[in-house]
Amino acid sequence: MTGPGASSADPMADIRIAFFEECSEHLEQVQDTLARIGSGAGDPECVHALFRAAHSIKGGAAAFGMSGLVDFSHDLESRLSPLREAPVATLITITGQLERAFDRLADHVSRAKIGATPSEEDRLSDAALLSQIDLVDGTELSLTMTPKATALTTAQDPRDVLDALHDLGTVTARIDTSNLPDLAQLDPATCHLRWDIMLETTEPAAAIDAYVAALPDDLGVTLTSPAPDAAAPTRAPDAKPSVAAPSAPMPTIRVSIDRVDRLMNLVGELVITQSMLVQSGTAAGLVTHSPHASGIEELGRLSRDLQDSVMQIRAQPVKPLFQRMARISREVADATGKDIRFDMEGSETEVDTTVIERLSEPLTHMIRNAIDHGIEAAEVRRGTGKPDQGRLTLSAAQRSGRILIKLSDDGGGIDRAAVRARAIDRGIVGADDDLAPEAIDMLLFEPGFSTAQTVTELSGRGVGLDVVREAIRSLGGRISVDSASGTGTTWIISLPLTLAVVDGMVLQVADQTIVMPLAAIRETLAPRAADIMTWDGGMTVMRHHRSVLPLHNLAEILGYAAHRPVTPDQVALIIDDGDAPACAIVVDEIEDQRQVVIKALQDGVPLPPCISAATILGDGRVALIVDPLLVGETQMRRGAAPPPPHSALPGACPGAHVAAAPP
Amino acid sequence: MQILAVDDSRTMRKMIQATLEGAGIETHLAEDGVDGLRTLDSIAPDAIITDINMPNLDGFGFIDGVRARDDHKTTPILVLTTESAPELKAKARLSGATGWVVKPFDPEKLVRALKMIAG
Numbered sequence: 001m002t003g004p005g006a007s008s009a010d011p012m013a014d015i016r017i018a019f020f021e022e023c024s025e026h027l028e029q030v031q032d033t034l035a036r037i038g039s040g041a042g043d044p045e046c047v048h049a050l051f052r053a054a055h056s057i058k059g060g061a062a063a064f065g066m067s068g069l070v071d072f073s074h075d076l077e078s079r080l081s082p083l084r085e086a087p088v089a090t091l092i093t094i095t096g097q098l099e100r101a102f103d104r105l106a107d108h109v110s111r112a113k114i115g116a117t118p119s120e121e122d123r124l125s126d127a128a129l130l131s132q133i134d135l136v137d138g139t140e141l142s143l144t145m146t147p148k149a150t151a152l153t154t155a156q157d158p159r160d161v162l163d164a165l166h167d168l169g170t171v172t173a174r175i176d177t178s179n180l181p182d183l184a185q186l187d188p189a190t191c192h193l194r195w196d197i198m199l200e201t202t203e204p205a206a207a208i209d210a211y212v213a214a215l216p217d218d219l220g221v222t223l224t225s226p227a228p229d230a231a232a233p234t235r236a237p238d239a240k241p242s243v244a245a246p247s248a249p250m251p252t253i254r255v256s257i258d259r260v261d262r263l264m265n266l267v268g269e270l271v272i273t274q275s276m277l278v279q280s281g282t283a284a285g286l287v288t289h290s291p292h293a294s295g296i297e298e299l300g301r302l303s304r305d306l307q308d309s310v311m312q313i314r315a316q317p318v319k320p321l322f323q324r325m326a327r328i329s330r331e332v333a334d335a336t337g338k339d340i341r342f343d344m345e346g347s348e349t350e351v352d353t354t355v356i357e358r359l360s361e362p363l364t365h366m367i368r369n370a371i372d373h374g375i376e377a378a379e380v381r382r383g384t385g386k387p388d389q390g391r392l393t394l395s396a397a398q399r400s401g402r403i404l405i406k407l408s409d410d411g412g413g414i415d416r417a418a419v420r421a422r423a424i425d426r427g428i429v430g431a432d433d434d435l436a437p438e439a440i441d442m443l444l445f446e447p448g449f450s451t452a453q454t455v456t457e458l459s460g461r462g463v464g465l466d467v468v469r470e471a472i473r474s475l476g477g478r479i480s481v482d483s484a485s486g487t488g489t490t491w492i493i494s495l496p497l498t499l500a501v502v503d504g505m506v507l508q509v510a511d512q513t514i515v516m517p518l519a520a521i522r523e524t525l526a527p528r529a530a531d532i533m534t535w536d537g538g539m540t541v542m543r544h545h546r547s548v549l550p551l552h553n554l555a556e557i558l559g560y561a562a563h564r565p566v567t568p569d570q571v572a573l574i575i576d577d578g579d580a581p582a583c584a585i586v587v588d589e590i591e592d593q594r595q596v597v598i599k600a601l602q603d604g605v606p607l608p609p610c611i612s613a614a615t616i617l618g619d620g621r622v623a624l625i626v627d628p629l630l631v632g633e634t635q636m637r638r639g640a641a642p643p644p645p646h647s648a649l650p651g652a653c654p655g656a657h658v659a660a661a662p663p
Numbered sequence: 664m665q666i667l668a669v670d671d672s673r674t675m676r677k678m679i680q681a682t683l684e685g686a687g688i689e690t691h692l693a694e695d696g697v698d699g700l701r702t703l704d705s706i707a708p709d710a711i712i713t714d715i716n717m718p719n720l721d722g723f724g725f726i727d728g729v730r731a732r733d734d735h736k737t738t739p740i741l742v743l744t745t746e747s748a749p750e751l752k753a754k755a756r757l758s759g760a761t762g763w764v765v766k767p768f769d770p771e772k773l774v775r776a777l778k779m780i781a782g
Contacts, residue, residue, distance in 0.1 A: 011681045019674035055716050059745050060674035063767040
């Protein structure tokens with residue numbers, strides 16, 4: 001037993017956990033370093049950093065007797081060692097190999113974590129993978145070609161050799177004509193020339209050797225040597241000062257998520273208590289500007305600051321998630337044989353940690369989809385004038401209280417005719433339905449819809465984009481798609497900044513209190529009977545500025561009241577956050593506008609589909625939180641379905657279960 | 664007895680600390696050569712344990728730095744590393760290392776080695 005834990009199991013268990021945390025940190029830093037190398041901004045320190053990561057993981061693994069991990073990190077380290085002396089510019093050429101090797105290292109770490117050991121097959125594939133991390137000993141090789149006089153008569157063409165070498169690297173050839181006889185004596189069937197060739201290549205020397213050995217003797221090609229001082233820094237990078245030197249990390253402490261969650265809950269309770277105080281103070285006739293009232297006000301300000309600070313603790317940059325996705329994209333690219341360039345933008349954007357965890361699966365699925373189905377095969381791309389290499393960009397940005405995560409590819413775009421045909425085939429839409437391009441795109445998210453003509457091993461697992469949409473919705477988010485035929489597709493995920501609080505509008509609907517997130521409400525107004533119309537199909541709409549919006553009666557949708565006409569003392573909320581169809585929602589009264597703490601609803605409670613969560617208000621009332629965009633969507637989606645039992649309108653016309661206003 | 668242990672791996676530092684403190688040895692930790700030299704400003708250890716492969720300043724540089732200080736000309740230095748190449752050992756000895764222990768270490772051996780060189 002080599003570890004110090006033979007007698008005391010407890011400290012070793014802690015150290016083991018610390019070891020795997022350290023591994024993750026190393027692997028995360030490695031991704032940064034590899035990105036630097038790949039972008040050409042690498043410096044010798046990069047290779048040292050990679051080396052140290054492998055070395056450090058090896059050291060810890062050895063202490064725990066994780067032999068599989070030790071062996072691989074040792075071999076990786078040995079492969080990296082010679083690179084420490086290599087000219088930086090040549091490193092770029094093996095970035096892909098390095099990325100794959102460190103991906104494999106991450107695999108070994110995960111395997112060691114669950115106590116699994118690699119199989120013999122794994123070891124062989126490891127060895128093959130690592131053998132690709134190889135720079136030529138010298139980047140310049142010199143050859144001579146002295147064809148025999150008879151070479152031309154045996155159909156050997158020196159030009160073929162030069163062409164072939166040209167494919168292996170950069171060729172500089174000098175022709176020696178000193179043996180060329182006078183024209184009078186020239187025999188055109190005899191070769192009198194001789195070549196001195198310099199080959200600058202990234203191919204392993206052995207490959208060149210093998211090529212030369214396979215040439216017919218008549219051509220007289222010999223590899224004279226790697227040129228003396230082959231690693232001369234002729235290709236050294238610009239002597240730029242390393243301005244991008246990583247700054248020293250801020251000191252950190254490790255806290256379990258449970259503790260942060262508990263803190264978050266307590267702060268939530270505090271906010272509720274504070275608003276209760278405000279209400280009871282008002283009810284008790286507390287004078288504004290009295291010391292008590294200002295104290296309560298101050299308490300409110302402090303509670304909000306506290307809440308923000310706790311939320312900041314939960315916020316994490318999306319970078320580790322994005323890095324995982326970069327890895328997935330490499331794996332999928334390998335499996336599909338496509339050449340993919342994966343870029344990420346805004347990876348420093350911070351999102352609630354729960355969101356990050358739960359985005360991993362949907363994003364993985366989307367990336368598989370994008371590479372497998374979105375980006376065309378190289379031959380197809382060439383035909384349309386695109387570069388062979390497909391591009392995939394994953395970006396994150398904060399926009400007006402929400403996080404936008406976009407995945408763009410430069411593939412062929414959504415084949416809308418095929419999508420439509422498939423949807424008709426599956427009975428999702430009718431054959432005669434008139435669908436806008438955007439509506440066709442949304443069909444992709446319908447349950448059971450699969451776009452792939454052939455089920456592939458990668459993305460055709462019977463899991464469709466509907467599962468992705470469900471996952472995003474469970475985070476309070478939405479997904480939409482923007483596609484242009486021939487030029488690519490962008491998937492847009494919009495998420496709330498946090499899952500803990502929301503700025504909400506407190507509403508009265510048929511004597512019930514409902515909260516609606518403020519972010520999606522663009523405008524509130526008193527509905528005028530003259531603006532409200534019921535179309536032939538029974539769909540009620542409201543004229544608003546120059547557009548006509550579907551009008552939904554919230555009391556009825558939630559099942560609180562039967563159909564009743566809209567009255568002018570009610571309020572219409574205009575819903576539009578830019579990426580969903582606008583609509584108007586009618587409620588009875590606006591009570592207040594405040595931050596509410598989101599309380600998850602227990603599974604199994606039957607609720608209308610547009611309820612996303614619940615909250616406790618200042619006076620202790622429990623209120624449901626409605627997602628206004630889901631109101632619009634579910635009403636549109638249920639358009640073709642029979643109306644719910646409480647609907648006062650007979651007949652099953654699209655949108656029929658929406659109240660009609662009197663003329 | 665008071666020890667300074669220099670290693671860039673947090674896992675390794677924790678492990679050394681658990682081992683030594685378990686044996687009743689007061690242990691101070693540093694993350695690399697630069698940190699190690701800085702730590703020497705505030706403590707006077709009876710012996711030093713150092714890794715070789717470290718960022719900022721590696722083990723060899725650190726040993727040079729220690730030996731350049733008048734008060735540490737003879738402080739025992741134990742190299743604790745995964746390397747075991749003879750030429751590296753020779754190099755460490757030349758720069759002033761007292762002993763060499765290969766990782767992964769046997770806790771008892773490490774404590775024994777320390778007591779031997781520092782006792």
